[in-house]
Amino acid sequence: MADKELDAGKRRFLIAATSVAGGVAAGATAVPFVGSMLPSERAKAAGAPVEADISNLAPGELMRVEWRGKPVWIVRRTKEMLELVKESDPKVADPTSQRNPDYTPPYARNEFRSIKPEYLVVVGICTHLGCSPVDKFKAEPEPFAPDWKGGFYCPCHGSLFDLAGRVYKNKPAPDNLPVPPHTFLSDNKILIGEDQKGA
Numbered sequence: 001m002a003d004k005e006l007d008a009g010k011r012r013f014l015i016a017a018t019s020v021a022g023g024v025a026a027g028a029t030a031v032p033f034v035g036s037m038l039p040s041e042r043a044k045a046a047g048a049p050v051e052a053d054i055s056n057l058a059p060g061e062l063m064r065v066e067w068r069g070k071p072v073w074i075v076r077r078t079k080e081m082l083e084l085v086k087e088s089d090p091k092v093a094d095p096t097s098q099r100n101p102d103y104t105p106p107y108a109r110n111e112f113r114s115i116k117p118e119y120l121v122v123v124g125i126c127t128h129l130g131c132s133p134v135d136k137f138k139a140e141p142e143p144f145a146p147d148w149k150g151g152f153y154c155p156c157h158g159s160l161f162d163l164a165g166r167v168y169k170n171k172p173a174p175d176n177l178p179v180p181p182h183t184f185l186s187d188n189k190i191l192i193g194e195d196q197k198g199a
Contacts, residue, residue, distance in 0.1 A: 053188060060076065062137075097110075102178075108179040121192065127176070133154040134153055150162075164176075
């Protein structure tokens with residue numbers, strides 16, 4: 001009888017010890033697995049806002065920065081360029097960027113598609129098939145558009161955008177170039193990827 005009680009006691013101890021060891025092993029296995037599902041530091045950095053110093057950006061020039069793996073263009077427009085934007089109003093498909101609200105934050109749904117008319121901030125990817133348009137800021141006729149006044153041209157399929165990134169009517173691109181969330185930290189610094197609401 002005593003031997004049976006001793007065997008039952010050993011059995012309970014071994015079951016308890018095995019259960020504890022199994023629980024520890026399961027926990028040790030789960031920690032790296034759960035950790036692997038969290039974004040890496042590199043992934044966090046890729047989605048982080050980007051600060052652009054525009055202090056050396058001269059009127060009529062474009063600078064490129066990268067945000068979330070996409071090219072972002074910042075153009076410092078001259079008074080003449082802003083006048084050309086006004087002239088292209090009747091030629092563009094969506095003058096005040098109302099058609100696709102996801103592509104233009106509320107503070108940029110205006111004629112110049114900007115917080116400050118002087119500065120245009122757009123993602124340099126054509127809304128047709130994701131090609132990258134080229135900048136052509138000279139107001140002169142081009143073979144692809146005799147009445148061209150300058151802006152962006154996508155040579156892949158012929159989409160034309162004005163100096164506010166607005167697509168011309170009857171072109172392959174369905175929407176204007178996207179305006180990323182952004183805000184001015186100062187007169188010389190723009191934060192791309194975050195706006196006044198912290199979005």
